[in-house]
Amino acid sequence: MLGPRVTMTEGQGLPVIQSDDPRYLLHLENKKRNVFVTQLGEGREDEAEEITCIPVIREPASTILDTSKNTLQKTLVLKKEVEFDDVSVQFLAKRQEFRERMEMAELRKSALATKQQDNSDKVHKFEQFVKDNNAKRRNAMQKYQVEVKQNEIKKRELEELTEELEVLKVRKKKLQKKISKYKTYEDYLIKLLYNLPENYLEPGIDAPLKAIITRHETLASTNQSLIDNLIALVDKQESSQRALATLQREHDTAKLMMNSELSQLYKNYDKIQDKNKQLEMNSNLSKGHFRYQSVGLAQLFLAVTNLAEQCYMHHYGPLEEVTLMSKLDMIKEYILEKMQVLQISRKLTERHPSVSVPKSQTQKSRAASIK
Structure with a gap:
């Protein structure tokens, strides 16, 4: 039997098996063996000598070679060499596969390193972008806060100016009412000035107009003094009202304090009453016990006296x-x-x-x- 031969060539990853290797030749000898016959066959002994019996083998070759007593050592060695060559082929194939996988791993490692570098660059750029955004955001927040404060100040100023404008509008309306009210007097005084002579203010001239003017001045000064007194009285009244409100608050506070003290005194009074009742009950109980004890003592004294009379010496x-x-x-x-x-x-x-x-x-x- 001719087996394959395994050879290795440089530059190739897998071995080549050659079929002319004498180590893989298997020689089997034809040996006669006895045949057990179940039928009668007379006259077949001569024929049996010429018959070569071929046994039917149902077991695998490796089992036969390992377990058979007729297997030669050379055949076993040849079998082991074949197995070794198969293992060598598998080992070389695995080695080649391992090299290819290592090369792929190196390529993937370099690609991964490149990708990590790209990622690190992207992360660095992103961090710089985030820092810039944070700086911009802080600046924007500071600017926003400054603008908010300025807007608040402007709003307060606008509110104050609006209130002042409202006050001025009210005052303007009042003044317009006054002007419309005193317009007739103004017209009358203007007409009067046109009709007055030119030397009505010269000294030594007694004219009724001068007396009227003097009277008007007196009334005006009196009116002003009355207005001042009225203002003083109003201020005094306001101060008196404030003092009265303060006294009222102090009175309410003192009243509350006195009510709280009174309630506390009532509580203490109730506690004292409860205590007195308890003491009275204890006193009554102690009196009854003392009365019982006194009766017992009297009986004891009487018994001692009777015994003393019987035991007199x-x-x-x-x-x-x-x-x-x-x-x-x-x-x-x-x-x-x-x-x-x-x-x-x-x-x-x-x-x-x-x-x-x-x-x-x-x-x-x-x-x-x-x-």
């Missing part, structure tokens, strides 16, 4: 003059004495069983000890 003096503590001591001494007598009687009975203590006496001693 002469060396304590008259019973009426003995104090409470002395009565208790007397009762104690009496009980101890009775107990000693009882103990002595018991000892006597234990020593002399024939001597018996009267039953009435033992009962009395027991009753005395219990008391």
Whole structure:
């Protein structure tokens, strides 16, 4: 069997397989093997010697070569060399593919570096553009703020001038009304001036016109003094009204403070009343408890007095003059004495069983000890 041969040429990426390599020649020997026959065939033994049996192989060649006992070492080596050549071809192909991919990666890297440089230039230009825009925006904002302030100032001035113009218009109307009102007097005075003689103002000339003028001057000065008094009185009235308003505010403030203090005093009064009620209830409870205690003490004193009468000893003096503590001591001494007598009687009975203590006496001693 003739196998391919792999050769490498410089300048080429893939190897070339040659078919005349003796290493890839596979020699198989025709060997006879026994055939198992399931039918009777007499007289076929001679024919079987001339028959060459070819086995039917259903397993792959690699499995047969690896597992067969009749496979030659040379064949296995040849198989491994073929596998090695295949792997070498694949390796060289992968290497060539890796080189091509590296070249593509280098090209992409250079393109990416160029693109990054372009992007960095664009970013730098954009940042410069943003800085310029920010500077322009700041300048525009400053200019806008200055213009807004100037507009506000101009608006205030315009409002003031408008108010002043309105006031002047009102004054003009008033003056026009006055002019129209005193126009008749003006006309009368002008006619009068035309009709007056030329020397009416010379001294020494007594004319009725001079008296009229003097009277008019007197009335004018009186009118002016009255107007001044009226203005002074108006100012005084306004100051009095302001003082009255101030006093009213102070009065309202003082009234509020007094009301708050009064409400606080009412609260304190209510608290004191509640406290007094609680104290009164506690006092009543304590009185009832004290009364109960006094009754208990009286009963206790009476019981102590009765016991003292039963346990009276002469060396304590008259019973009426003995104090409470002395009565208790007397009762104690009496009980101890009775107990000693009882103990002595018991000892006597234990020593002399024939001597018996009267039953009435033992009962009395027991009753005395219990008391």
